[in-house]
Amino acid sequence: MKRKKLIGSVAIVFLTTIVFFNCTSNDEPQPSEENENTINNVTEYDRITDGKDFSSWTEVFKDDFTDSISSSINWIFENNRADYNSTQTTDYRSSQVDYLEWDNREVITLSAVRRGSRFEAGHIKSIAQFGPEENQELSFKANLKLFAEDGQNPDGSPRYVDFDETYGLWPAFWTVDEDGWPTKGEIDIMEGYSYGDSETYASNIFYGPNIGVNSLSHDNTVHEYPLAENTTEGWHTLEMRWMNDGGEIYINIFVDGEFETTYDSDTDPNLDLQNFTPHNIIFNLNVGHDGAIFNNNLIDGFTKAYYLIDWVEVSKRNILTQ
Numbered sequence: 001m002k003r004k005k006l007i008g009s010v011a012i013v014f015l016t017t018i019v020f021f022n023c024t025s026n027d028e029p030q031p032s033e034e035n036e037n038t039i040n041n042v043t044e045y046d047r048i049t050d051g052k053d054f055s056s057w058t059e060v061f062k063d064d065f066t067d068s069i070s071s072s073i074n075w076i077f078e079n080n081r082a083d084y085n086s087t088q089t090t091d092y093r094s095s096q097v098d099y100l101e102w103d104n105r106e107v108i109t110l111s112a113v114r115r116g117s118r119f120e121a122g123h124i125k126s127i128a129q130f131g132p133e134e135n136q137e138l139s140f141k142a143n144l145k146l147f148a149e150d151g152q153n154p155d156g157s158p159r160y161v162d163f164d165e166t167y168g169l170w171p172a173f174w175t176v177d178e179d180g181w182p183t184k185g186e187i188d189i190m191e192g193y194s195y196g197d198s199e200t201y202a203s204n205i206f207y208g209p210n211i212g213v214n215s216l217s218h219d220n221t222v223h224e225y226p227l228a229e230n231t232t233e234g235w236h237t238l239e240m241r242w243m244n245d246g247g248e249i250y251i252n253i254f255v256d257g258e259f260e261t262t263y264d265s266d267t268d269p270n271l272d273l274q275n276f277t278p279h280n281i282i283f284n285l286n287v288g289h290d291g292a293i294f295n296n297n298l299i300d301g302f303t304k305a306y307y308l309i310d311w312v313e314v315s316k317r318n319i320l321t322q
Contacts, residue, residue: 043259045252048243053320057139061128062313065108068099078123078284086170089119089288089296096122096285103145103235105310110285112169112305119299122307123284129177131278135319137243140281142173142312145235146192148302161301163192164199168299170286171307173238175279182206182214185276187251187263189240192227193293196301201227203240203253205263207271215270223253223261235310245319249273283309 065071077094096111110122132138146163153159163169172191177184186206193200202224208215228234239254251263251273265273285307288296 044262045241045259048245048250048252048262051321052245054137055318055320057315057317060130060138060314060316061126062311064106064311065099065309066106071099071108074128075124075126078125083121083123083284083286085293086286086288086290088290089299090121090286091115091118092123092284093120094122096120097124100308102308107145107308107310109309110171110283110307112285112287112307113303119287121285121287121305124282126281129278129280130175130314131276132242132244132316134244135246137241137317137319139239139241139313139315139317140175140189141237141239141315142189142283143235143237143310144173144190144283145308145310146171146306148305150302163194164197166194166301166305167196168288168294168296169194169302169305170289170293172282172284172286174282175240176282177277177279180211182208183211183275185273185279187240187242187276187279189253190238194301196298199227201225201255203261205251205267205271207273207275209272209275216268217270220268221263221271225253225255225260227255243319247274249276281312281314283307283312 061074063071063074077097078092079094081092083090083092090112096113098109098111100107100109102109108124110124112119112121130138130140146169148161148163148166148169149158150161150165151159170191170193172188174186174188174191176186188202188204188206191202191204202222204218204223205221206214206216227236237256241250241252241254243250243252249264253260253262263271263273265271285305287305288294288299
């Protein structure tokens with residue numbers, strides 16, 4: 001979730017369609033669609049891991065939010081501060097973080113509500129920091145759900161709406177070392193944007209050698225991806241794999257188990273992944289933007305917004321052969 005994000009609008013990354021024709025004298029051409037990150041179903045992640053042997057995954061950290069007392073030891077509940085990008089609209093309050101039962105699951109929820117001309121929202125940051133050692137890969141994974149309440153049904157029950165029926169919501173799942181940002185890196189695994197009749201989800205990455213200045217081009221780093229349309233019924237698993245392969249660093253993003261994109265030394269000439277230090281995990285639900293991502297005068301479509309997290313886990317595995 002970007003601090004001092006220098007963009008005029010949300011960057012759009014288009015998926016290209018590669019059409020193959022298998023022609024014979026008796027057959028019609030048969031097109032097949034491929035994700036831009038795959039060629040004959042071989043992804044960039046496949047190429048990175050090709051020829052390597054790995055140990056089994058070992059759990060480093062997990063919180064399934066079934067024990068609120070235990071979970072409170074793992075997280076800092078942000079309070080009395082404005083959002084990084086929306087100092088004019090959103091304040092983080094610990095009161096907007098709660099434990100609920102939803103869809104027969106015990107979850108932690110970050111909510112957002114209007115308070116006068118501003119919004120109060122939830123924000124949690126892990127106390128522990130995580131990063132791969134040399135010849136090691138870490139997996140950061142979370143299961144989450146987004147939706148909102150907008151008034152009541154005729155029978156008085158809450159009326160729930162899809163995320164894309166709201167305007168101005170900006171939830172995120174990301175990792176960062178905030179000390180001296182962005183000199184130690186930031187990895188945005190998921191950022192969601194709601195626009196009243198549409199929704200956008202994207203990953204991103206930030207780095208710069210000078211405090212407060214992101215040196216990367218958003219045209220190079222923003223990668224959009226889809227989630228299922230009906231987010232009031234769907235849970236989604238977002239994952240980032242951070243690999244240190246003998247000093248070569250790779251960041252890989254997966255959505256619901258499918259590979260999406262890689263960040264490495266070729267992503268941007270100013271990206272130095274070797275300077276990324278161990279990161280905290282952050283979940284937050286922002287509303288609005290001081291720049292051009294949203295028109296803050298149009299924020300609407302919800303009485304209360306919900307960002308539910310069923311579980312989050314960090315696992316590691318070692319690279320055994322190169």
